[in-house]
Amino acid sequence: MDGSGDPPFLGDLAVLDGLIAEIAPTIDASAERIMDAGGLVLAPGFIDIHGHSDMTLFTHPGLESKVFQGVTTEVIGNCGLSPFPVASGVEGELADYLRLHDFSLPPDGVTWSDLDGYVRRVDGQGLGIHVAPLVGHGPLRLAAMGMDDRSPTPPELATMISVLETALRQGAWGLSTGLIYPPGSYAATDELISLARIVATHDALYSTHMRSESEGLFPALEEAIAIGRGSGVRLQVSHLKALGRSNRGKGRELLAELARSVAAGVNIAADQYPYDASATTLTATVPAWAHAGGVAALLGRLRNPGLLGVLAEEIGREIEAREGASGIMVGSCRWEHNRRFSGESLAAVAAAWGCSPAQAVIRLLSEEEGAVSAVFFSMAAEDVEAILADPLVAVGSDGHGLHAVDSAGETTHPRSYGTFPRVLGRYVREEKLLSLPAAIRKMTSIPAGRMGFTNRGLLRAGYAADLVLFDPATVGDRADYREPHRYATGVIHLLVDGKFVIRDGVLTGDRPGRLLRKGGKSCSST
Numbered sequence: 001m002d003g004s005g006d007p008p009f010l011g012d013l014a015v016l017d018g019l020i021a022e023i024a025p026t027i028d029a030s031a032e033r034i035m036d037a038g039g040l041v042l043a044p045g046f047i048d049i050h051g052h053s054d055m056t057l058f059t060h061p062g063l064e065s066k067v068f069q070g071v072t073t074e075v076i077g078n079c080g081l082s083p084f085p086v087a088s089g090v091e092g093e094l095a096d097y098l099r100l101h102d103f104s105l106p107p108d109g110v111t112w113s114d115l116d117g118y119v120r121r122v123d124g125q126g127l128g129i130h131v132a133p134l135v136g137h138g139p140l141r142l143a144a145m146g147m148d149d150r151s152p153t154p155p156e157l158a159t160m161i162s163v164l165e166t167a168l169r170q171g172a173w174g175l176s177t178g179l180i181y182p183p184g185s186y187a188a189t190d191e192l193i194s195l196a197r198i199v200a201t202h203d204a205l206y207s208t209h210m211r212s213e214s215e216g217l218f219p220a221l222e223e224a225i226a227i228g229r230g231s232g233v234r235l236q237v238s239h240l241k242a243l244g245r246s247n248r249g250k251g252r253e254l255l256a257e258l259a260r261s262v263a264a265g266v267n268i269a270a271d272q273y274p275y276d277a278s279a280t281t282l283t284a285t286v287p288a289w290a291h292a293g294g295v296a297a298l299l300g301r302l303r304n305p306g307l308l309g310v311l312a313e314e315i316g317r318e319i320e321a322r323e324g325a326s327g328i329m330v331g332s333c334r335w336e337h338n339r340r341f342s343g344e345s346l347a348a349v350a351a352a353w354g355c356s357p358a359q360a361v362i363r364l365l366s367e368e369e370g371a372v373s374a375v376f377f378s379m380a381a382e383d384v385e386a387i388l389a390d391p392l393v394a395v396g397s398d399g400h401g402l403h404a405v406d407s408a409g410e411t412t413h414p415r416s417y418g419t420f421p422r423v424l425g426r427y428v429r430e431e432k433l434l435s436l437p438a439a440i441r442k443m444t445s446i447p448a449g450r451m452g453f454t455n456r457g458l459l460r461a462g463y464a465a466d467l468v469l470f471d472p473a474t475v476g477d478r479a480d481y482r483e484p485h486r487y488a489t490g491v492i493h494l495l496v497d498g499k500f501v502i503r504d505g506v507l508t509g510d511r512p513g514r515l516l517r518k519g520g521k522s523c524s525s526t
């Protein structure tokens with residue numbers, strides 16, 4: 001299955017020097033090694049257009065949770081969060097910001113200041129798969145104006161633009177925003193249009209975690225479309241979903257809006273992870289104004305008795321808008337006395353403390369210094385399926401590259417381990433929601449086209465030999481919310497640039513993955 005969505009065909013494929021040398025019904029040539037892949041599906045390695053392995057790649061450079069899904073390239077730097085640029089004077093704020101989102105820093109800390117420096121640091125260790133970075137809007141804003149809750153002055157906007165252009169020149173594939181997370185949430189639409197215009201002139205991607213996915217979902221989509229229209233940028237809506245009680249059953253309406261914009265000439269598409277629960281920091285339930293000034297200021301407000309009433313009220317409203325306290329599962333807690341709550345519902349925490357769910361959020365965040373992750377069970381299956389079946393939607397995990405043994409005990413969403421095989425097993429083989437060629441297209445040529453990858457995502461002579469061979473009868477996910485650290489099954493061989501990372505279902509230990517830069521800059525150049 002060549003990634004184009006065309007029907008499958010029986011054939012031979014030859015690899016030479018990391019590239020696909022030839023693909024044809026039969027190839028009559030000698031080779032160092034000839035492999036019979038009878039019974040397996042050969043496809044281009046999957047491109048995870050929405051990943052968050054920016055930091056886990058230091059601790060888990062094999063990115064095994066992705067490898068076993070058949071992924072050969074992951075796009076990092078999503079949701080406004082990238083580990084670069086690091087402007088001088090705000091290093092601490094950036095580290096706080098990354099930690100808040102569960103990004104553990106490498107043992108030697110942040111040793112870089114820009115994409116070039118990050119590449120050098122990543123380059124030093126080798127990766128299981130390729131990664132392709134976006135630059136996050138958060139670090140741009142931190143560089144220009146810290147965690148201030150306001151619009152930038154003209155000089156500050158000029159600083160953001162100049163830092164953005166540097167990142168794009170150094171090989172970033174585009175810009176990402178996370179408009180529910182401060183400082184991204186402090187940006188008005190015109191700021192985003194100004195930045196997206198720069199992205200468009202570089203023919204790069206603007207990828208957005210929209211301003212709301214729950215009560216403000218439709219206005220948030222309107223804003224994203226306005227940014228696309230106003231800038232002419234190639235626009236990607238991240239992890240498209242209809243979240244919360246007020247949006248149940250509105251998936252199709254959302255898709256219709258997307259299709260209308262495409263018809264009107266906006267270059268817009270989306271991606272999705274195939275689960276009915278989302279995961280993010282528990283601070284996502286805290287109103288944006290309480291985040292102003294950074295993590296220390298947020299904790300100050302959570303501990304301020306004078307603010308407890310208003311905070312509890314607003315957090316309570318957000319909890320209800322999502323799916324209520326019983327639909328929120330608490331993730332990892334740092335302190336021993338709170339560890340018993342990992343994997344429990346927020347309702348259970350509130351009951352144990354004899355307080356309201358909102359008060360439990362405040363106490364938990366306060367005790368844990370803001371660093372609590374949570375899983376939100378707040379999507380309807382019918383919406384998840386409607387979105388997955390739509391031809392404008394690519395598959396993207398929103399997950400981290402992890403190692404099932406070394407990462408055990410860390411809280412994560414099962415999407416980090418299961419996204420792609422779950423689509424192939426559950427939604428293609430079992431539920432027949434979409435055909436196998438259509439599903440593979442969503443994992444290969446569609447994301448490649450959105451990103452602007454010109455030699456990945458299809459089986460074509462001259463393309464990179466990023467290849468997956470999987471068993472269509474057994475491919476599937478095994479990770480769930482209680483036991484997320486389980487590798488997917490069914491990927492028998494995986495090649496990255498022609499080198500085996502999985503052979504006969506077993507990791508080879510080879511790490512041929514690199515950081516891919518737009519414009520083809522090699523890893524060592526600066």
Ligand SMILES: [Zn+2]
Pocket residue numbers: 078079178209238239
């Ligand atoms: Zn996001």
